[in-house]
Amino acid sequence: MERLVIAAALVVVAAAVAFALNRRRPQAPTQGRAPVPAQLDRADFPDADKPWLLVVWTSRTCASCEQAVAKATPLRSDRVGYAEVPWQDRKDLHDRYGIEDVPLLVLADEEGVVRASFVGTPEFGDLVNAVSAATGS
DSSP states (O other): OHHHHHHHHHHHHHHHHHHHHHHSOOOOOOOOOOOOOSBOOGGGSSOTTSSEEEEEEEOTTOHHHHHHHHHHGGGOOSSEEEEEEETTTOHHHHHHTTOOSSSEEEEEOTTOBEEEEEESOOOHHHHHHHHHHHHTO
């Protein structure tokens, strides 16, 4: 009789553990990061003569792209060049650099090495801080 009680208790415990494990929600699958170019050929963009280049990859059908452009445009200066690259006008550049998500902002140094990037619309303060930190101004 004692063995029967122990066996029944073990079955109840095993059932409770199985129930708890089945109710636990699995973690979401690992998400890849949107591709960001590591380097740009500065000759592909205007303002190639400036020490820094801020490029905003966009699409005309993207509402958040308009916000990204509005935040990036004021950062154009004597030291920071600016280029907007709409998918509809420059699909060749989007393909060349593997741009799949817009808006995408990249800040490249005079050799074209990307020193900062933002996928999506950044906060203006974050964008200003990234440009300031990279350019030393």
